[in-house]
């Protein structure tokens with residue numbers, strides 16, 4: 001299907017994501033880049049990525065909506081909306097039911113509750129620290145001398161999660177040191193790191209309805225998702241592209257705004 | 263910031279006068295200065311001729327001028343935890359460093375006025391006693407006050423009588439320090455002025471019920487100065503008569519504090535003093551008006567009665583929002599949300615003031631389920647900006663306004 005097209009640009013703290021929708025609402029292109037230090041430049045690069053992937057959209061993008069930490073820096077956007085509203089819009093679009101959407105972001109984790117009509121009833125963000133966020137995983141990966149992807153691989157091979165008790169990332173690094181010194185298997189420590197993230201998130205709010213997990217760490221079938229399911233005692237929903245859900249929501253809202261439905 | 267009120271300049275002059283009077287009294291060998299907690303028994307002090315200084319007001323000025331964050335570590339180094347009241351720690355830090363926010367108002371004021379006595383009421387918290395005790399030790403002057411009940415459910419006659427007895431018991435030591443006897447007629451007059459000021463202040467705040475609201479919580483934080491610092495003083499009464507007239511004029515003209523008001527909010531908890539302007543501007547830019555607050559309403563003491571000064575002062579102190587149980591607070595918040603017709607409540611969870619952070623025991627969830635009032639929680643602090651993240655607060659407020667706008 002052709003134009004007009006609608007784009008959503010989500011400039012997050014670690015990664016910037018973009019989604020292009022065609023006039024039917026189908027995804028025409030997606031792109032992801034490291035955010036880096038120049039928000040405007042990464043947004044522009046994403047725009048180019050989208051048009052390279054979907055050249056039929058050139059000159060046909062009717063509206064762009066920006067979201068994420070760098071939403072104010074997307075110079076070509078028509079509007080900026082918070083990622084909380086965008087996540088809510090995308091999760092409702094994808095699942096159409098009362099749900100709790102949990103977005104595990106690089107900098108913070110958000111818990112958003114939608115009722116059966118798609119109305120947002122509440123949202124929460126983790127407190128002042130990194131516990132329960134992607135930043136915690138990155139920090140711990142570095143301490144275990146690996147990458148976030150490497151941490152996932154290690155944890156997948158873990159048998160028994162080593163409990164990490166501290167709220168604080170700095171204290172948790174200290175705990176990691178003692179565990180390494182005590183000779184615990186690094187795979188089990190890695191699994192413990194995921195377990196710690198899950199525990200922090202689960203205690204943020206009473207989870208209502210179905211649970212949707214989004215964010216770069218929510219790899220379908222991955223460690224975070226599996227540990228989460230074990231913690232809540234039932235399967236959780238994961239969008240097909242969990243990292244770009246915010247950008248999808250932004251593109252959907254751009255489309256809705258154009259149609260005058262908002 | 264929302265549209266400036268004309269009365270603001272008169273208010274600043276009034277506050278400056280009151281600081282100069284305290285400064286002069288401290289220099290005058292015959293003058294007497296009392297430091298008082300903001301909801302303490304100030305009427306007694308005025309009736310006995312004390313110049314009254316309010317450390318909380320001073321600490322708020324340190325916060326608003328963004329001096330506080332740099333001063334707190336000085337108190338921390340003295341053994342005051344960074345987790346306790348940042349009004350107290352910034353104020354103690356300022357004192358240790360020879361800094362005062364009063365110099366910013368009038369450069370001729372070099373230091374806070376030396377107290378002859380410090381008078382507290384623990385109806386708000388214990389920190390105020392620890393805070394005043396520091397100065398009691400430094401200056402070698404008495405620290406006296408009222409140990410009030412907290413978490414009060416039903417305000418019984420017994421509770422009021424117990425507090426009234428404590429307030430009465432303050433009179434002899436205060437008379438000794440003031441060097442004069444309490445004249446019951448003077449006390450009755452001061453209580454009457456306090457009550458009248460309070461009624462006017464309540465009416466000022468109630469203007470926020472209008473649609474659009476002619477004032478915001480942020481205006482209230484600035485304009486409440488005389489209600490705190492000059493309670494019981496005729497000048498405060500005159501000031502609020504003028505302010506009320508200005509606001510009623512705005513209401514009649516349909517003039518909004520926030521252009522194009524589309525979302526109405528209620529603020530629960532302490533201000534974020536060092537970010538008052540930024541938060542105000544952010545919300546005004548989103549066309550969201552914070553039309554009411556528990557904080558500004560904390561200085562409404564309508565029940566003061568010149569014919570029963572001690573009992574009515576006690577009742578006012580016990581009935582205060584901050585000293586009530588969570589169940590009572592929940593009822594008040596639900597009623598306030600209805601009265602002001604707000605879309606939702608902004609809870610400020612101030613890290614160093616658990617006493618005035620009312621979202622920590624499940625209140626937001628209960629208000630949503632019970633009264634259908636949604637809310638958002640801001641994690642920040644009244645004075646310690648090390649505990650504040652601009653981006654987190656911005657995101658939470660923007661997302662909440664979006665949520666409220668969607669729902670309306």
Ligand code: SF4
Nearest residue numbers: 347386387389615617
């Ligand atoms: S109520 Fe809070 S801000 Fe006021 S003195 Fe007590 S702890 Fe400090």
